[in-house]
């Protein structure tokens with residue numbers, strides 16, 4: 358298998374619960390030896406997809422391939438796919454060592470004791486927990502539990518590890534540290550991680566590629582940069598949480614919205630007309646400014662929020678829609694704004710992304 362062959366592939370995978378279609382004809386394959394983030398809003402089918410790949414649930418239709426083999430009818434424990442649960446699912450009465458050894462001791466093939474000891478120690482080392490082997494899960498921190506859960510999966514030497522919101526139970530600081538650690542650990546091993554997250558920041562930071570799931574379908578699968586710069590439909594732009602989105606009408610090469618009419622050079626197919634401009638490309642002007650780079654959106658200033666490297670300014674339009682401006686501090690001091698005052702937001706129309714019904718026809 359070469360680096361670019363898919364490690365697993367789904368063909369037309371559908372999963373229904375009663376009348377609800379959780380997975381809707383998914384065709385998707387992931388490159389071997391890579392970090393894939395699976396991003397989607399709550400209820401989009403992320404966990405269902407992982408469970409179907411792992412073999413905890415069967416698809417209603419479609420096939421699943423892993424390392425070139427059809428595994429659709431293979432039970433979970435024979436698939437050789439690792440799974441890390443959000444709540445870690447450690448055995449509370451077993452030591453860290455025995456938690457990690459569990460799969461080796463209880464697998465279909467008998468593994469000699471000496472090999473178990475070696476592999477468990479190597480896995481515990483790999484996740485940076487050497488010295489804690491004899492503790493119980495209630496004697497270690499949340500981040501350490503997360504590492505035990507990972508070691509327990511890695512000790513089985515899988516080629517694919519499915520991680521279901523693995524950082525969801527950790528506080529913000531630890532989450533950032535574990536993001537880096539997970540990437541480093543994966544790079545040291547010849548293994549693919551498929552990491553489910555509802556956080557766009559996490560997905561864009563961690564994935565070599567990001568699959569975006571929306572209502573049971575993979576709507577975009579690309580590098581983080583491409584997803585950020587070129588969201589394929591307006592729902593992806595909405596979900597990325599970095600775009601101001603405006604409804605309106607696309608007509609005769611212009612988009613007509615709350616900001617007046619803006620020229621449009623290209624349009625992406627979508628189920629409605631939507632105009633998107635990134636928070637960090639939206640700029641603030643006084644109401645009497647004469648040097649606007651493009652459309653003029655009248656707004657009232659509400660509040661600001663410091664985010665370390667940037668400041669987010671929040672505004673409200675006449676129809677009470679909240680609009681954000683992200684001012685990166687590397688661009689210099691932000692201007693002083695007065696709460697309740699009116700301003701104009703504007704941007705270079707060439708930097709907008711326009712989605713339209715007419716392009717879909």
Ligand SMILES: Nc1ncnc2c1ncn2[C@@H]1O[C@H](COP(=O)(O)OP(=O)(O)OP(=O)(O)O)[C@@H](O)[C@H]1O
Pocket residue numbers: 374377378379397398399400401402403404405406555
């Ligand atoms: N066992 C089940 N029985 C009935 N409906 C289910 C079952 N499991 C999931 N669903 C439904 O299928 C849809 C997809 O659920 P899933 O848990 O895969 O979403 P998710 O993207 O992981 O959501 P979250 O981020 O909230 O965990 C949801 O509408 C959910 O209510």
